[in-house]
Amino acid sequence: MRRLHEGGRIDRSQRIEFTFDSKALTGYRGDTLASALLANGIGLVGRSFKYHRPRGIYSAGPEEPNALVTMGTAGRREPNLPATTVELADGLVAESQNRWPSLKFDIQSVNGLFAPFLSAGFYYKTFMGPTRRAWMFYEHFIRNAAGLGRAGEEPDPDRYEVRNLFADVAVIGAGPAGLSAALAAGEAGARVVIVEQDFLAGGTLLSKPADGQASAWLSGTLARLASMPNVSVMTRTTVFGVYDSNVLGLVERHGSGTIDPEIGSARQMVALLRARTIVYATGSIERPLTFDNNDRPGIMLASAARIYLNRFAVLAGTRVVVATDNDSAYPSAFDLAAAGVEINIVDSRAEPMPVLLEQSRRLGIAVRRKSLISNASGGQAVRAVTVSEPGGTVTLECDLVVVSGGWSPTVHLTSHLCERPVYREDIDAFVPGKLRAGHFAAGAVTGGFITAGAIEEGRRVGTEAATFCGATNFAQPSFSLNLAEINAGNNDSRHAHLFGAAKDGSPSRRPEHPLSRRSAERWFGNRKAGLPKDKAFIDLQMDVTVGDIVLAHREGYESVEHLKRYTTLGMGTDQGKTSNFRALSAMAGLRGMTVPEIGTTTFRPPYTPVAVGALAGRSQRHHYKPFRRTPMHDWHVANGAQMLETGVWMRPWFYFASGRNVDEAYLAEMRMVREAAGLMDISTLGKIDVQGPDAAEFLDRVYVNAFSKLPIGRARYGVMLRDDGIVFDDGTTTRLGERHFFMTTSTAKGPDVLSRLEFLLDTAWPDLRVSVTSVTDEWAAMSVAGPKSRDILAAAFTNLDVSNKALPHMGQLEANYRNRPLRIIRLSFSGERAYEIYAGASVGKEVWCRLIEAGVPFGLKPYGVEALGALRVEKGHVAGPEIDGRTTLDDLGLSRIAGKRNGYVGAVLGRREALSDPARPRLVGLQCVEPGKRLSGGAILFRPGEPMQGHGLGRITSVTYSPTLDAWVGLGLFARNAAEEGSDMVATHPIKGETVRARIVSPMFLDSKGERLHG
Template sequence: MSGVRLPSGGTLINRDRPLTFTFDGRSYTGFEGDTVASALMAAGVGTIARSFKYHRPRGIVSSGPEEPNALVTVGEGARAEPNVRATTAELHDRLTATSQNRWPSLSFDLMSVNGLLPPVFGAGFYYKTFMGPTRGAWHVYEHFIRRAAGMGAASRKPDPDRYEKSHLFCDVLIVGAGAAGLSAALAAARSGARVVLADEGAEPGGWLLAETARINDIAAADWTRAMVAALAAYPNVRVMPRTSVYGYYDQNQLAAVERVTDHLAEKPAHLPRQRQWTIRATEVVLATGAFEQPVLVDGNDLPGVMLAGAVARFAQAYGVAAGQKVVFFGGHDGVWETAVATADTGVGVAAIVDPRAEPATDLVSRARTAGIAIHAGSAVVRVTGSKSVSGVAIVPVSASGEITGAVEALNADICATSAGWMPAVHLHSQAGSRPVYDEGRGIFLPGEPRERWRSAGACHGVFGLKAALADGAAAGRDAATEAGFKTDDAALPEIEAEREPSAPVILRSVESPRSAKAKIFVDQQHDVTASDVTLAHREGYRSVEHLKRYTTLGMATDQGKTSNVAGLSMMAGLRGEAIGAVGTTTFRPPYTPTALGAIAGRDAGHHIRPVRHTPMHAWHLANGAEMIPAGAWMRPRVYFKPGETLEQAYIREARAVRESVGIADVSTLGKIDVQGPDAPEFLNRVYSNMFSTLAVGKARYGLMLRDDGILFDDGTSWRLSETRYLMTTTTANASPVMQKLEFLLATVWPDLKVSLASVSDVWASIAVSGPKSRELLARIVDDIDVTDEGLPHLGVRQGHIIGQPGMVARLSFSGELAYEVYVPARFGIEAWETLLDKGRDLGISPYGLEALGTLRIEKGHVAGSELDGRTTAADLGLAGMLSKKKDFIGKAMVNRPGLIGENRQVLVGLTANGKGIPNGAQLIRSATPGAVERSLGHVTANAYSPALEGYIALALLENGKAMHGETLYAADPVRNRHVEVTVRDPHFYDPDGSRMHV
């Protein structure tokens, strides 16, 4: 390949701003506006990459996002991004690019030995080699295969860049700012609609920036820039360059990624590298253009075999000659126009090869004037060369494509082919519209819209500049009108007269005289050859979906933008059917490769999800608490003292509760304000036990069941007035309970006058527990009688605490005399510190989740690990709480056969002799570690009991009541534990509850 920078020209580059960059460590120069591909081509670099399987040298094929071959790694270290298309990567100063999938170097790749074994590595290699009896071989060879085949490797270092996400709303979204998109935007903009024009290019304009025709008597690129500037001046228009719309989802929601700083040498730290946009558009105009398709010939993967339009675009837009002996090959007029336009830029065009015997005379004349040799009625049957194109072999062909004469060799350094342009229907298809094949024109067109979009320009087969501008304007007006805006019919720009194209030849591939020796690559990115397609057909993989999976045709980063149609065409030929009957595979997002970082945005690490803090959180942190997550909350686990282990810390805290007084932060409990004349009836229906009879100023423990009779949640509800309750829930179920209750009121019992409000965050809640809790409480309340008579067990009082309006309820989770103290959240720390201060002489200690769990295990109280979505009230010894006098949610199902019977796992206690009982361990009869035996149950919660001075646990055990006194084993083979346990009643401590009734 002999690319060179032309002495002038290049609509996209700024020759006054030279840039330096490296490729594989070697320094090169380019210009501002170059892509990595154009700069490398200008520097004469022909081989950019090695192929996926066979490590064949590959060069630049296209000039855009469809590029299958020229993939490079851009950046270094943690910022190294693999598989970047050199054709879209904007050059910046000091950019570092590296070739991929080669060893030891790009020019000398030892792994190219794979190329000698294509019959072995052909389609279905893995399925044939690593299935059945030999499937185990995969584990032996996987490492080597992965090393030998592939693309670039991602950095294993954390991505240091910032990615952000945002939402965007508009009346009209226009995807693509080529001729049609720009025209659509101008038409929609005039209506006053909110217009967003998104274009993946560094500069909006698409192929207009490489257009030779003049518009309104000025160069197309200049007209384009003037129109973009005019659009940007509209207050209702947002022009978004470097923005790839990659996904089209339901309800006109689209996804796009904006490259914010990729093109900058100095990337400001405050800006994201990329920004993901979720776009909600009332109406959409898809002006996504078309992709030129190659003609597949023998040797078509040599560096220097390119798409015809790309050769022209590199010359027009970047001032780069891809070669000096370019041979154009194709069966339509566009190839001639492209060749002549390319020659006009100074690129040496050697010949045009056209299978049509009588091409249009005006084109022939123009080509001759440009000094281009003409080979009409001929076809290129082979591209020759070792590491790049050195020539092409052409033969005379008949109208039906049969070879009619001898091979002639032409000197060439570039073979530029074109099988015509295929509409880019990816987004249309993602939006649910299957492409429809137009047999006459040989192109896929968008199907019927199922979302609110319309097409404009080449993406629905409207080719030609004048037609695209008119079509775009009509689409823009239509979209704005449908969005509710008034539009006008502004005059279209004046275009030089365009010639009417003559009938094309649908030419996708050419058979080689070399037959089996020919190397015709259909999908260059995945090294899928024509013989692979034939093999797939022969072996029965004839559906396009099977063809794709069996051969990998159309997979990987380019998603077959230049290979799918050729592959389908071949399969259609082999099946003897039309392409339309064969169909296409399904297009799915993303349209072009999208960085995972952009999709994640800032939802990573510390920001992955919100965290809830209690009002006393800052105090916990400042006073040695180890915090652990409990759902969305952070809760104190223990408050370490110097030198303590976790077990020592929680035992000390639990002892304080048993012997004097402790305080725990229980603000995380769900709290729901239930108000209304029907509140008592409502609670009767949602709880299994009666609440309408609860006296004002009293609390009651309640159970909620799911519709299927399984336990849902438990907690206390406090009757604050005749029409108002404060319902408490478990921490974990606060939201699910609220949602369930709101659902019931909205849909099942809309007649009930009940209003719900979450007040979980209104109150700081502190459990004050222990034999000295009453004495302590008396020191902080202002107007509440906390004597046993004034505040009896399950009593609730409203009054003032540390001078603030609050509530006290006499409730116990620990089994000791205990209270829950509620103060307004902003006074939480004040109340907490006051309790510690006033209780210092009583031996007060704060206690965390570990001690709280220990105390409840000693009492046999159930919590989330027992309410696990599988247990019933009877399983946990709470059957007595299922009212027989009233109906309630779940009652109808609670006694169904599956939920009753001796084989149910029920709550039991376990003790062990000097050994901790592993949480989650399975209960089995065998004393032999590792014994394979059916589990009888499992441990749900474990602790060292300071009250019993031994290790205890709660468990769910089959027929558990009958097992009291039996010896079992808590088997935990994962952690290599096997502990002998004795089954007993779960109420280890103070079973008659006398300690909390003092």
């Protein structure tokens, strides 16, 4: 056990039980999973991505590359979460991942023996042959071996939400700079929202002893902020992206079952925060050091060791080697020494600051100058390190190695709006570039690593942000502390510069690090010059080594963007937060350039991974997109309809009164329509009102056939083309008056057709005096079809003359029903005599019920879309499967309706030579000729005896069993020069493994002379 008996910011009165790899463990409220594991003496927590090497906890924040775990069970199973950011909760279930059969014994660790074959870009070189299809063989094995955690496959029982927030000043980060900025802006009267990814506010102040002046400042500031009604502090919330117009994407995390007064019991919530100004107080990330076997469990960042000690009261080790090339690791060493830990400091510099050397001497810490760790030894835990120093090498036994290679300001969010970071030579790091108006930065993100300086800078930019918003209430701060006292209580603030200062106060230069430009030849020139002999890792998560970068350079991948993709460096869940700068330094050294000349990769959202559930919120199942109900929806449900989502509409698929399942029901409904009558809800058709002096001219241009000479009271079938001559949609348009037309479209294309018409009027023909309006919602629509349809219509509306003379095929009748408009158009999609009845939506259900009641003596029953589709196949009508964005008028056999007309959309490009190629497919009918077999939509068509490879000569688009013909029939598209009626084809469906013989016939299987329509 590594837990200290006192100290830290944990609540020892609240003991928490949890499991890791099925082992029962305990921690305290205020722990993270990582701190609790360390407290229980668990150092091995995972395996590496490629080589499956043992890995331990490396950091204490979202930059963690190693300690990825899977949380929860069943539907709550969530993989690849950094243990360093998981708040410990009672009953928490966690398991390690990317190992088999166990964490301690992972068979795939044998990959390390094949390291020479798994170098950078190995997948490009190894798995591309010997044949073109070799990858299809390799892929199965690679996917099983690669990856990290496994997500749950069961439905997630938790709820996710999305909400919108607003603020004058959004402060990202609740460290000393962020809190100071928020306090200043809040006191000025601005509405302030502070966003902090941790579950405690304080940032770097949480890594300091809890009894110092800095902690007093923190508690006082938080108390003051809590008393201000215009300030909100959002902990457990990550800003994952910054977008135009000062919109921040946030993810709020809450434990399952947690009740939050703002969002209820949602497990996670995405919030869009719209702010007038943004203050970036995102801090910085400590850099690692690179040496052989620098990935062993028990090696971690110096800042992490200090956080586990002072925040969580956990000793990560008892015999510690501190390796550094800057001053910031010394406070960690001092705090560990004060806790009774044996410390050795390995400092690559010749002259660390005297004050640090003096403090080390007082604490009994040995400081080895001009020294570097060259290797770490141990298997599943570090046991010793080899130190290279001027006099030779020495081995130091240890159970913890803490490393510090300097700091990289966290510039990711400041770069999301395409503002590139700039390099500062004095701190050897990138800082935010020129920020746009209304954006401010303070603290370590700007390269200022002193606590007192961060507080002062935060107050300044907080005031500037409030002023930018127009706040004017700048009173004296109600809470303050002497910043000198804060400095005196914190070792890391005693020096003026992160890397030390000369006696005159100017920054002192760090000695050359092994990955710096001037020593590139020494590290990368040849093996004798010191190339690492074992695995020296740059990117711990993706197993990218120094050797991989050398290889990528040798093979010509010199751009940082190419280096990233070739080696996969920075492409893990941590996005290379600890590795990016080391990689840039390495590439700069190899190319003999400076780091700013090399540049950085592009930082894009999200800053940390975001769960798909959080992004979706409630937008799932029927909430994924809005779906619509017709006015008769409730009647359908009450009368046994199985509803089907078609586009944005819910439509009756079939009725259980017709059969036990769809296969039985649709056949019965087909027979009913053919022999008596059926009633179909067609309210989902797109309905567009076209009016104006130029309405007829407009329709002549958008349809391939003419409408200007259409008589009033008559309807006409029309087809629209895209500009490129491909069929766009079909439908019918009825002329209601000299300047008034009523257009119907397919259900799927209704919104697209309206948008297309509006576009043409606004851009191509703004001179036409035409108005187009969607009236889809105004009309309930239904179709009564079948031999007895006229009798039913006459019985339902006794005052109307619906005789063949008064209402012929493609004729239209205007009437009223209960003082509401009623429109009847005689046209058919099924091939039977049929009437479309349009009634006001408010009386749609009433009209439907009246037809049902009037049709009882005639055997009228409702039918669904499955039967409707089958009926139209029998009649040879084309629909969505044939009008799929690839077919022309000639392909569908519709060129006759256009004749030799010109002047309509698509006319010119529709006559391109390629569109009349004899090899292009045309619409054909297909009939199965093998007893006991069926046709399948999507099957590929071949001539008998030809090899069944490739795309064949065509495909089947629609199929149905025809009770009238007692055979499986379908529509298809087949090469024109081979589509002879009466010839046999072979239809094969590779996915289903089906092959069946079919005969080409006329696509109009039923009533080719139209006698049923006109009777």
